[in-house]
Amino acid sequence: MVSENKSYLDLVDDCDSFPYSDPSNPHHADPYAQFYAFYLPSDPRPHGYLLPATVASMPWTEEFSVDHDSKTITLNASQNPSTTSTSTSTTAFKHLIDTAISSNRFKLLHGEHSEPYPIIGARVPVSLERYAAPLFGIISRGAHLTVYTRCGDDGGELKIWVPRRSKHLFTYPNCLDTTVAGGVTAGEGPFECVVREAGEEASLDEQVVRQNAKSVGCLSYIHHKDAPGDSEKGLFSPELIYCFDLEVAPDAVCRQCDDEVKEFYLMGVQEVKHALERGEFKTNSACVMIDFFIRHGIVTPEEEKNYAEIVARLHRRLPFPTSSDQ
């Protein structure tokens, strides 16, 4: 996958790869037309989009209504007076995904269970397993922390801690990555996620992270997955990444402490730019780095002709509700 001379816009295209609707051409092919919209109980707003191939392979249980004419899937969690509708919906997902895993229907699930992910924007809390979210086209959420320092006598040289992923990882083996990154699981906020992952992945002191990590925005995009396995090509995969920055002292060190990271490098801006150009970063981590460069004045509108397009594409409005009291 290593390619020379990728532009920043090429890197954004790799990540935000699902087509946009074109308002200037009413006859354009609607990129959403083939998908089945996914609905939660008592909520008219869709929360996901499924491929027809996924709909055909999924071992639907009676809690899910599949309507091929309107291309909709609706979760109608039965109202058991002894449980809340929350746990009913979560339980319905659990039964469905348990069956899908045990019958090994989807390569994406790779036969194992994963952490619970909440459906952001749901009116009542509902969660499903992390690996299953892209099958339903439901928003996945991650949190990324970029750790950097200022070196040199005048503190003028910015350097960034960049890990290389282990070669045994299922996704993006050997790629460069954001300093610290993880999925935001049910019942956890983005900040707690980076505090936890910073200890697990980079051996960073909890108190240093807690006191100094700064929330700086979020990225959103829709990835058009091209995973191996016919049923899983072309999945609609909307993602939301909460971004945090952490400036550390020049003598601070990030060190691997689990087997997901092979090693850490302290890289100058030019080194990072070259690694981005060569396509060495994990797809979404390249976007987090581009956003860091934009926020830190390293990429500017004077020098980057695609500046406005890049910034807009890094913050795509997802076609689902994302506001939540959870």
Next chain:
Amino acid sequence: MVSENKSYLDLVDDCDSFPYSDPSNPHHADPYAQFYAFYLPSDPRPHGYLLPATVASMPWTEEFSVDHDSKTITLNASQNPSTTSTSTSTTAFKHLIDTAISSNRFKLLHGEHSEPYPIIGARVPVSLERYAAPLFGIISRGAHLTVYTRCGDDGGELKIWVPRRSKHLFTYPNCLDTTVAGGVTAGEGPFECVVREAGEEASLDEQVVRQNAKSVGCLSYIHHKDAPGDSEKGLFSPELIYCFDLEVAPDAVCRQCDDEVKEFYLMGVQEVKHALERGEFKTNSACVMIDFFIRHGIVTPEEEKNYAEIVARLHRRLPFPTSSDQ
């Protein structure tokens, strides 16, 4: 216009007020259907959208083809071998807008000429007058500089320099504003624009601004103008704002030096929050402040339930090309 308790999302709605297409409902009203698309010579991509009322009132010259069936306006600058197509297109706009101003067809032009604005994303440089851009639905570009300082013994209290606009201004009289803001004119980059405006509007030293102002991103949105005058209600007005931050010493002072600013205040974060809630800021300057709050960790995903929606809406992808070698 003062209203109590506006949420951040309310403030974003006020600015990014043109409706979105809804992919989950193919029968929804297409918000673009009523508009005429505007095309430049030899370029199949639209660069603007005009209201039927504007098309009817505009004193079109022979260089512009108006097609009511396809709802398109095309600039067909005649190829005069003695001039470049650039100057031909700019000249065609000049003739048209001169006539529109002298015949006083549009209140928006308020009978006077304004600075030349380039059409970003045009294949060859073309410009038209600033005040006329919204009539054609062409992207307007501004640059905003937020000047702030850190006060207190530990430098922990962030304060922001906030001007109040003069009461005689045509737009948003008496409103609070970004420290420094201006339109990016033809032949000028966003950075040079803020350097120039920082001297003109806030008496900031050119060298301080040049050395320390940092490019931090851009905002984009589509405003649905509701100006007085029937022909000018509902204009499609896409805007792009380049954002810059400047941290100054606690003893630095912003001081008005032209008649656009009434006075400057050094406001704490709570004061700014309350002024935003009361709707005291100019519409797009409220968005620049919200973006500042997000980038500085003042608004976080843990505390703001509409976080992801706000961030996406502040970076709307405009339906026109924005990449340019100019």
